[in-house]
Amino acid sequence: xxxxxxxxxxxxxxxxxxxxxxxxxxxxxxxxxxxxxxxxxxxxxxxxxxxxxxxxxxxxxxxxxxxxxxxxxxxxxxxxxxxxxxxxxxxxxxxxxxxxxxxxxxxxxxxxxxxxxxxxxxxxxxxxxxxxxxxxxxxxxxxxxxxxxxxxxxxxxxxxxxxxxxxxxxxxxxxxxxxxxxxxxxxxxxxxxxxxxxxxxxxxxxxxxxxxxxxxxxxxxxxxxxxxxxxxxxxxxxxx
Numbered sequence: 033x034x035x036x037x038x039x040x041x042x043x044x045x046x047x048x049x050x051x052x053x054x055x056x057x058x059x060x061x062x063x064x065x066x067x068x069x070x071x072x073x074x075x076x077x078x079x080x081x082x083x084x085x086x087x088x089x090x091x092x093x094x095x096x097x098x099x100x101x102x103x104x105x106x107x108x109x110x111x112x113x114x115x116x117x118x119x120x121x122x123x124x125x126x127x128x129x130x131x132x133x134x135x136x137x138x139x140x141x142x143x144x145x146x147x148x149x150x151x152x153x154x155x156x157x158x159x160x161x162x163x164x165x166x167x168x169x170x171x172x173x174x175x176x177x178x179x180x181x182x183x184x185x186x187x188x189x190x191x192x193x194x195x196x197x198x199x200x201x202x203x204x205x206x207x208x209x210x211x212x213x214x215x216x217x218x219x220x221x222x223x224x225x226x227x228x229x230x231x232x233x234x235x236x237x238x239x240x241x242x243x244x245x246x247x248x249x250x251x252x253x254x255x256x257x258x259x260x261x262x263x264x265x266x267x268x269x270x271x272x
Contacts, residue, residue: 235268
């Protein structure tokens with residue numbers, strides 16, 4: 033970990049699933065962690081007892097995003113990495129105005145990382161060549177689109193593009209990359225029929241699991257050369 037240990041890793045959406053797994057991973061390595069959460073889960077209390085700084089944040093509006101950035105600054109003067117894991121999953125629906133769906137998806141997947149990257153840039157800079165990182169979590173649908181989640185796919189595509197723009201802006205001090213997962217974890221209430229149908233959509237026929245993401249994040253943080261790239265973690269779905 034080297035110089036990581038003195039600078040926190042910031043994880044948005046760290047209260048469950050992949051964000052929570054990453055927080056656990058870093059804490060077991062004595063790596064300071066700051067995480068955001070929208071909804072309080074019992075895991076948040078566990079994280080606090082383990083030493084993580086847990087900040088409730090509402091990314092549904094710019095004021096909430098900016099308030100979160102100020103809260104982060106009040107807890108630290110530098111950061112090792114920002115991992116943008118916070119996400120929403122909203123489909124187009126006759127019961128919801130289309131503009132509302134689009135705005136909600138753009139808010140969490142575009143406004144939040146865009147504003148936070150700018151607001152916290154100073155905490156990432158000044159530590160040497162390739163010493164800091166930003167990682168955007170996008171989605172495999174960036175390449176193929178989605179007929180049922182059009183706004184979601186479009187917002188993740190915008191985040192994918194921002195990866196390259198911020199890589200250009202922040203190099204060579206800060207590396208900026210994206211991870212584009214497909215099926216990594218099932219939800220607890222997913223039934224057997226759904227699980228099998230989902231598994232059949234990939235070449236590898238398994239759910240990737242948290243370790244695939246953790247190992248890739250470790251690789252990106254350890255690299256001194258890779259920036260501006262998107263890494264698919266999709267089990268070969270586009271080839272099926």
